[in-house]
Amino acid sequence: MSSALTVAPPSTPPAEGCIDTQVLGSVLLIGINRPAKRNGWTAPMFRQLAEAYTRLDDDPQLRVGVLHAAGDHFTAGLDLPAISAYLKSGERIIPEGLVEPYDFGRPGYRRRAKPMVLAVKGICFTVGIELMLGADIVVAADDCRFSQMEVQRGIMATGGATLRMAERAGTGNALLHLLTADEFGSAEALRLNFVQKVVPAGRELDEAIAIAQRIAAQAPLAVVATRLNVLKAIEQGQAAAVADFVPVQQRLANSEDAAEGVRAFVERRPAQFSGR
Structure with a gap:
């Protein structure tokens, strides 16, 4: 449909x-x-x-x-x-x-x-x-x-x-x-x-x-972070965007969505993300 x-x-x-x-x-x-x-x-x-x-x-x-x-x-x-x-x-x-x-x-x-x-x-x-x-x-x-x-x-x-x-x-x-x-x-x-x-x-x-x-359908926190990093690179330059890599990735990796992403990968099923 x-x-x-x-x-x-x-x-x-x-x-x-x-x-x-x-x-x-x-x-x-x-x-x-x-x-x-x-x-x-x-x-x-x-x-x-x-x-x-x-x-x-x-x-x-x-x-x-x-x-x-x-x-x-x-x-x-x-x-x-x-x-x-x-x-x-x-x-x-x-x-x-x-x-x-x-x-x-x-x-x-x-x-x-x-x-x-x-x-x-x-x-x-x-x-x-x-x-x-x-x-x-x-x-x-x-x-x-x-x-x-x-x-x-x-x-x-x-x-x-x-x-x-x-x-x-x-x-x-x-x-x-x-x-x-x-x-x-x-x-x-x-x-x-x-x-x-x-x-x-x-x-x-x-x-x-x-x-x-x-x-x-993707992980909401990761979607927002990815979008904002692209815009930061355009508006503030590569160095400013790269400076966010480690702290942003650390925050995302400790989220419930990241844990769900791993479980979905192991269980071979679509992930169900909560935005947390």
Whole structure:
């Protein structure tokens, strides 16, 4: 049975849109829900998204998040008339103390610890690309249309594109798309390492859920530690990541999950991890 068959249909959203959530076992599905406006982002949607990311990290029963969208498109980007006042004033849309979905460590916000998988489709502009780059694994439908078009609107990308496009794809490739505001497809996004898999349209959510469920079956403490060590190496350098090897491994090796991993190996059965 297709995993997406277990996904509840989206709620009827208010005019300003909303973020839906659904729990599938240890996976938190997070749905962008404003299809009538191509999932254009408003302030309430940003706040609710941060609340959903925070719920993922704070609930010990949840191990992985999957971000997806209602309708035919992932997102057309910012609803500029609804957001422009925040851009002009510098006022923060997301309340401090929550997990910041772009995950680049702004003061006042928490960094996400647990993995996030994205399923993107159709139009995926501006904010959509930056949410992809702030996630961990991205599955794209083969019909995606990507564009980082802020310069076309007289503003700058401030959700992480200027940081991560060059990190993933090199300076020239990053500036090609950042400075021209051009549109590119799923094959180019895969070439640039912005997405990790491209699948036929309609299968992207199934594939994202399957990946999330595979991650959720692993030892949760080890998953989080592995993810954070990769990010530390990228952000702080190899030496900082290597310095964590011994203390982190010692902590993990003394966990209940490590003992279960050994028992499962000896008994030749799948491990049942508790996250302790």
